[in-house]
Amino acid sequence: MREIEEIGNVEELYEVLDMVGDGGQGDLFLGRDRRSGERVALKLQKARNLGPESVFRSAAKNLLVEGSRMMRLTGIQAIPEIIATGTHRGRRCLVMEFVEGRQLHDVLLAKRPVRHPRTVASVIGQLCEILREVHDRDLVHCDLKPDNVIVQPDGRLRLIDMGYAIMENEPTDYERGTLGWASPEQSDACPSGLTRRADIFGLGCILLEMTVMRLPYGGLEERAEQGCPVLPADRLAQIPPEFAALALWMVRWEAEERPADVREVFDLLRPHLPRLGSGRPSKPLRPDPTEYYRTHPPRL
Structure with a gap:
């Protein structure tokens, strides 16, 4: 199983557009690949609130674990492809295939x-x-x-x-x-x-x-x-x-x-x-x- 590509600052390669989902494990945004113009989905860990730094770090780790789980499912057509991981304004982010529907x-x-x-x-x-x-x-x-x-x-x-x-x-x-x-x-x-x-x-x-x-x-x-x-x-x-x-x-x-x-x-x-x-x-x-x-x- 290949490792997820780490791209650093997500905004260098992807434009972050509208928020389209608000889940318990993260916020989902529509994005656009600055090179190809294709749409992508961006899952960001929740913004840090007044809680301890350790909770925020744990959420970042959990998002990366989710990415590794998705990598395990690579090749299953019905599961969105994981493209890369990075950071957006201090929040860990997964870059994924955008699913129309x-x-x-x-x-x-x-x-x-x-x-x-x-x-x-x-x-x-x-x-x-x-x-x-x-x-x-x-x-x-x-x-x-x-x-x-x-x-x-x-x-x-x-x-x-x-x-x-x-x-x-x-x-x-x-x-x-x-x-x-x-x-x-x-x-x-x-x-x-x-x-x-x-x-x-x-x-x-x-x-x-x-x-x-x-x-x-x-x-x-x-x-x-x-x-x-x-x-x-x-x-x-x-x-x-x-x-x-x-x-x-x-x-x-x-x-x-x-x-x-x-x-x-x-x-x-x-x-x-x-x-x-x-x-x-x-x-x-x-x-x-x-x-x-x-x-x-x-x-x-």
Whole structure:
């Protein structure tokens, strides 16, 4: 695995333009390559606040770790390429491939609830294909949510933000992920290490959010507690029958009770995927994720 190129002052090579995202692990800016004119994405560590210098230095180190994780995923088409690292006004910065498209969150917001089987299967199926490649390189993403998925104009999905990613089975000493989508084992330190089943939980959360507009175990309202109902009875009844058993299997509280691998999930989605050469749904999402399977054979 090659090392990330260190370019020093980012502004010497890249023009920093508008801020386009504000995440817990850093701020995302649109940038422009001064040599080629091409757009890039720039992820900067958060600006220093009134906290100690040690916290700011730790955040810089974490951003570089994220860059190294992305380097491990080089060659996976659905993961943005990491180009270089540098510094912008005292803040560490990652220079990455710019991904054209819309966040899955915004795409779904216009059409929720999304219950058309081919559309649901196309979204979750594409994410299974991406995660299979990530997991095959022994990484767990740890932050699957619609904000971290980009739908390109051609319907192809891209997975972004490796800020919480970790090597599979690597022990953790603090919580990782986002409330509502994080699996129970991500909510605290996990001495035994996180596995790919944590990502399968997040994938199940996306499926439920699409179809019944509710996250499991209290969702965003409160931290999940064991024994809490997965969903209120009325929302359970609204899960499309094609996906009900699968969705509930993916979000089981105990990790070992979930599917062991995204291939198991994909096999249950396969009957609902659009056929190659078929027409688009009557009310497609825009961009339309079914276009991917209508023009490409499945890769799992």
